[in-house]
Amino acid sequence: MANQAATSIDFRQEAQVVADWIARYLEESEKYPVLSKAKPGEIRNALPTHPPISAETLQSVMNDFEKIILPGITHWNHPRFFAYFPITSAPPGILGEFLSAALNVNGMLWRSSPSATELEEVVVDWLRQMLALPKPLFGMITDTASISTFYALAAAREALNLGIREHGMSGRSDLPKLTVYASEQAHSSVEKGAIVLGLGQENFRKIAVDQDFRMRPDLLLQAIAADRAKGYRPTGVVATIGTTSTTSVDPVFAIAEICEKEKLWLHVDAAYAGSAAILPEMRQSFAGVEKADSFTFNPHKWLATPVDCSILYTRKPEILKRAFSLVPEYLRTDEPESVHNFMDYGIQLGRRFRALKLWFVIRMFGKEGLKNAIRTQIDLAQEFARWIDQDSNFERMAPVPFSTICFRLVKKGLANEAIDKINEKLLNRVNESGKIFISHTKLNDRFILRLAIANYRTEHRHVQEAWELIKGEGTRLLASSR
Template identity: 55%
Template sequence: MPIADSSAGDLPPEAFRTAAHAAVDWIAEYLEQSAHYPVRSRVQPGDIRAMLPAHPPAQGEPLDAMLQDFHATILPGITHWNHPAFFAYFANSASYPGILGELLTAGLNANGMLWITSPAVTELEQVTLDWLRQLMGLGDGWFGQITDTASVSTFYALAAARERAGYDVRTKGMTARPELPRLRVYCSEHAHSSIDKAVIALGIGHENLVKIPADDQFRMRADALAAAIADDVAAGFKPIAVVPCIGTTSTTSVDPVVEAVRIAREYGCWVHVDAAYGGVAAIVPELRYLLDGVDGADSLVVNPHKWLFTPMDCSVFYTRDPHTVKQAFALLPEYLVTSTPDETINLMDYGIQLGRRFRALKLWMVLRAFGREGLAERIRRHCELAREFAGMVHFEGGWELTAPVTLSLVCFRLVPPGADEDTIARVNAAIMERVNARGHAYLSHTKVAGRYTLRLAIGNIRTDRSHVDVAWRELRGAAAAVQRAE
């Protein structure tokens, strides 16, 4: 007997239209006026949870009530990454075309695990990533796929490196195998922690990630890399991968990729280039040199959700050896067998995920909306703003730059006269906390050669000189207040 209850389906479309229009209007207004919000959330731990019911509703609630609660309960707990004075970590932003693509993706709710489950998901992803390859000036022969984050992209690269090493870890595992040597992976001492997590997750072991010392520009030293690999081979280890970086997290330094590739090739190592932040800068013609040597690598990660105005999450993993990546991951149970031609690409074969979101749509719309020249101009302007801010720091007494300004990140700190490193760290931590607490700008910190350092990263599509000026004014005011209190 058919179910007579008409409430068993979805909500009425008119209810959705009304709420969706209200949400889109709010998003447009929010992005236009995002600078009016305090950048960092001011709630205390547990505040948001305390405002939420402890039990789910028994009866459905209207969408407008949820939107009201969004404003009253959720927004106070949001740190506004879309704020033009968000300068912490690596600043990012969601542009209008990217948001539109995300909305359409949610509406379609397609799963691109197989080509046949939505051909457009696979084919648009292939075309869009080839566009991005061309924009960055890379050569032919790269196979791309979209993952959620650089951490997963790097995991895939190191899994392929382990596969290429030839010990059939996929079938036999790594435990209780006396014939299996200890595998080694090499990266800069300034490399991102995603590499650490990948070697842990892949069973390679954290002890077998070798951090190579950097030079005075915070770049991985090629001579130290060559020496470390040679010593490991002599000691019976098996080097499998080298991970140079284009835009390290702390300072955006650029490792010598050409030399890293040359050294790695002598030992049969996979080369994975971590360009999660810096890679898209090669869209700017005068910055294309940043990717010198990358065409000789085996894989590369770039993150459009960092500096290409695409909403989270959208990381791009490129490889010149998709066959090995597929060997590491492909598995075909009977319920996924299809009658499509052999040359059809099923993206599920190139990673651990079966289900795959239609992430390419938002990136495709961003690339189309701004074009090569528009993207280059925005990235170029961010680099110019960083140099302008660095000039403010350089010419202001008592402040110093702690790393070269390579792209759109400035590393700097206040150095009170006669202060030791502990005092400098305490003073700068207090300055940062005061600035962040006031809500007009948001910065983060790192340690560079053991020295506590403030970071101002520019990457928001709406950031202009006025927002940089606000940050500098806030920093100077905070410095004066902290020094008076010392």
Template identity: 40%
Template structure:
């Protein structure tokens, strides 16, 4: 047979071998053509974003009916798949990347991040070892140093990019547990040991549920998550923490860690980290700061002077995907106790042993994750394409939009702010005349349902000390002054019974 192999010659690049047929990937020109179709669809999506509902009413039965079915035996045309996606899938997603999305803590993706995710997916590197993708590891080091500078944390701290604040808090508390002297939990575990004291984790009554999940996974248990009462601004009180640590030590319990929060989910409260760090230092207790939402606002001028410094914390998490317009997932965990993360997680099977010289960073040593995607690329592109000043200006705009809504609430009869915040989370409610708390709570719950049923804005709620509250958070890159007008119009109209 007259083939390149028969003649001892290599096959020309791109030429199929015997039996290959159509069993490979799309040819590069087809990838380009279909990529152009997708980008054209995305262009139309963003051009019509303000005409697109943030959320449409749907039921599980309806959505499952649209999407359930048997897998096709034969290949389908990409244009058909794309059309079905925008016909049946996209309308039934909540549009988080929409200027009318004000629920929870909004996140937003940007053009540089979107395209970086495409390139990262195409190249598909695994950044577990320096050896497996040197540039990915080196870029992660650079990006982590840049983010540390924006957040005000020591740039030489041990650090790693993770999927989110929940995994980061778990990782930090695992390092804190394994750093406790004399317990040897990494080797001996927890089960069947009568020599171990009860381990306790301390946090505020406003802290994220990821603290509880970490305690479950680490074997401390929910009963040993001590949620301490906060002050009138929903901040963890150093004196209360000090008393709790003293009482537990006197009772034979062992503090594992304290978790402070910079930007609580409900109201955006800022725990006084430097004062809490002083308490932790006196007691010799690890301080972790969940700054997933609040940590990177230090990049702006407006709240920098009032944001508590975080550099004294033993570990800190900040989330570029919450505030830096980076597609999910991208969360940065820092630990100023050098070697603590690796001390908890480093485990190298023979197949992964290398002889790399020069002290390279193997990021797999710093968390549970072995296989690791190229998260650094989208952050690198975004910071380079917008610049730190450009990013700060965009964040400043969001702060200004929230402040404008606060001014309107304060000026409107029958409305009140239920919490004060530096960050762009506005907590408010309507006060119907002549009714008590229970009726006020029920009215505002109905108001929220009315607003969200319309579909052009989407809000969430919290229950604070004095009752049910509505939350309007600004975090979308596309938000403008007209979005304040829109949400305020919807709130007032729903309260007046117009919708």
């Protein structure tokens, strides 16, 4: 007899219970402390060490979900979540995920679910149009920008035609050192990609930035020349639009010209900021991306799509395919060449049907809905930046090209080390309040607070509440400091 949980004769009722819970949670997400107050091990210790022998009811699982799991949740859905890059789980994406789990298809081959492949092709092309990226452009969905960038670097390495796919890299005296370049503000995933590809950390060049944290093309050029002089083989450059700490924008156009001249693969990492290209008024930050060999951005960061969902575009899909395609007999099909089997363009065989949630998001928000949300968040961030600029107890530490503000508390006559300590205290105090969650970074060796606005539920009042809390705690800390 079939297992009752597997056939789910009560599924309609159970789905209703969960749907009601989600609806209430989304309406009330503000009532939770943003940052979980759980201590390490607390959640694990509250859970049984052994799995249940027989089936339990949804009610008993939900009871434990509320009692044990929920207290250990940091609420990324909270409108006062301002740390890292905030994200949004909006109903359209949740509904798409729900259906995707129900269909449970594996989109490794076109044949293994034609709709998964073809809807993916359509939605990535819709996004290409929305971001005003050039045509034609091959696009695919990956889980994260780290993987998208790793794939791009793998393609850059394959483009060298050094037989690495066939012969590997180790033990080869004919192979020069392969070097990759990114700014010192680039995300750590770029360096990780270089490590995993066997290039070695010492062949990853961190190019210095200007006073606004943008890669300096003159220093990039110098680094490439120095490497060539040593007999190394420059392989690729990663430019960032919207770096993680300050959201600075590398001069992609100038970098692209260097890559063109030097015949280097150019990958653009716009994991967070890419979504802002749906706004015509933000497109100046993206000048030059049309020259890139590959480009990535995450709809799961700023396009209201639940984690995970990243897009990798490339003008050279044949090279990406050359890097990754390996088809065992049991997966051979006789579809024409024009048919994409997405398993050919990455490491993983199995692929989730992520395009479905993206389709729901784009259709149920509409281009205008998404534009309005991002525009509002940029406006809110600009207003927060003005509050910082107008308050002599605070100092803004970087330009605000999108919706992220880097700032710190300052006091005349206090040494930088003491200022760092005060800011660290301020960070801990406001986060411990449970009312907001902000994060930090280091710029020019100084401890900096960082507030990012990218949750679609964040309204003016939430940003104002955050400012009042930061300002109030900051003023108290300054008064007590000598």
